[in-house]
Amino acid sequence: MKCDVEVNYEYDCSVSILHHKYQHLRIWSAILAILSSSASIIGCLLIITIYVCWKEFRSTARAILLFISIADLVTALGYLFGSAVYLNQHIFNVIPIVCRHRCNSTEYVYYNSSATYKVMCKGQSFVTTSSSVASFFWTTVLAFYLYMTIVHKRYKLVRRLMPLIHVMSWGIPLLLCGVAIKKKMAGTING
Secondary structure, three states, rough: OOOOOOHHHHHHHHHHHHHHHHHHHHHHHHHHHHHHHHHHHHHHHHHHHHHHOOOHOOHHHHHHHHHHHHHHHHHHHHHHHHHHHHHHHHHOOOOEEEEEEEOOOOOEEEEEEHHHHHHHHHHHHHHHHHHEEEEEEHHHHHHHHHHHHOOOOOOHHHHHHHHHHHHHHHHHHHHHHHHHHHHOOOOOOOO
């Protein structure tokens, strides 16, 4: 197959050798990400199940912990999806081939990112980033709740503020990540 673009042979060789040299580390990293994401998913589902099944465990602090777990569950699912897509493309070579060339008697293959892959990348970036920021916001809310109940003995204040806290803890991360996607600052290698 002929290359679409004129390429510098020496530059391509150094990039190809570097890519080939560290490829196994990237694959192991993706495998570890899948394992840790799976463990996170199990932990989050356990916390959610306990909250839903046992009414005696329901309190404001545990509700906040539930929302942290939901955000972390979404984050873990996003990382699991991203790592699975990476392994699928780099182990099973499902990305369309753009160019093949030989370098020091080794054949290297360059792949093209399809439009579908770019959309998946942006979607995964949006989901994982916004859910990570939401988890941070909910963790801050938990700290605020503990401060207000322990130091100031204002037990009902956070419960009254929960609608506003929901808007802030879910809305702000979604808004920030939406702007980042719109400005093409997320979902890409450069973003």
